[in-house]
Amino acid sequence: MLKIYHSPGTRGFRTIWICEELTVPYEIVPVNFAADYRAKPEWRAMNPVGKVPVMQDGDMIMFESCAMTQYVLDRYGEGRLQPAKDDPSYAHYLQWSWFAEATFARPLGEIVNHRREFKPELDDVVAEMKSRATTCVAALDAALADRTYLLGETMSAVDLSICYTTRGYRRMVTENLPATFQAYFDRVTALPSYDATVKADADTAEKLKG
Numbered sequence: 001m002l003k004i005y006h007s008p009g010t011r012g013f014r015t016i017w018i019c020e021e022l023t024v025p026y027e028i029v030p031v032n033f034a035a036d037y038r039a040k041p042e043w044r045a046m047n048p049v050g051k052v053p054v055m056q057d058g059d060m061i062m063f064e065s066c067a068m069t070q071y072v073l074d075r076y077g078e079g080r081l082q083p084a085k086d087d088p089s090y091a092h093y094l095q096w097s098w099f100a101e102a103t104f105a106r107p108l109g110e111i112v113n114h115r116r117e118f119k120p121e122l123d124d125v126v127a128e129m130k131s132r133a134t135t136c137v138a139a140l141d142a143a144l145a146d147r148t149y150l151l152g153e154t155m156s157a158v159d160l161s162i163c164y165t166t167r168g169y170r171r172m173v174t175e176n177l178p179a180t181f182q183a184y185f186d187r188v189t190a191l192p193s194y195d196a197t198v199k200a201d202a203d204t205a206e207k208l209k210g
């Protein structure tokens with residue numbers, strides 16, 4: 001069974017959600033997010049830069065949440081939640097998959113890192129990162145103007161990945177999303193798999209406390 005090494009509230013949420021939506025069996029291994037734990041050789045052996053999440057499938061161990069999503073889709077998805085490579089939407093499937101982490105999540109991650117390292121935080125730095133993230137939200141809102149999901153009328157894994165990042169945006173920047181994007185976020189997070197993922201995330205937090 002897939003093992004997802006996850007700390008509550010972090011990017012393992014993406015991997016759990018994709019498994020829930022595809023009904024791929026998985027087990028969560030709770031990971032202590034404390035920096036000193038992540039710096040230990042035992043964790044660096046799992047993730048050499050000391051981050052979470054990590055996923056294990058048999059002897060295979062990998063990090064990077066969007067790569068993990070793609071692995072689960074390719075290995076266990078049976079064609080669900082992604083277009084075929086010869087489908088006209090495939091290029092934009094790749095585009096939004098990368099955008100979710102490399103462009104949209106990046107300024108949000110920088111706010112978290114900055115707040116951890118700089119006390120008091122530098123307001124201009126945080127404002128710049130918020131502005132970059134808000135530019136991403138505006139781009140998503142515009143892209144959704146004539147469609148239900150980012151690739152058109154069919155939901156795909158990119159919608160889950162983007163909505164995971166949007167959780168961070170709502171927490172760190174603002175809960176006020178532009179109307180089209182808000183309706184999309186509500187639609188995607190109404191999936192039963194989303195509630196199951198929120199519960200799995202909360203259960204992981206409980207296990208770490210206990």
Ligand SMILES: N[C@@H](CCC(=O)N[C@@H](CS)C(=O)NCC(=O)O)C(=O)O
Pocket residue numbers: 009010011012050051052053063064065066101109113
């Ligand atoms: N691009 C990586 C980012 C991983 C990442 O930054 N994870 C955060 C938690 S969501 C983390 O471990 N941060 C701790 C740190 O950067 O020190 C991915 O998608 O897995």
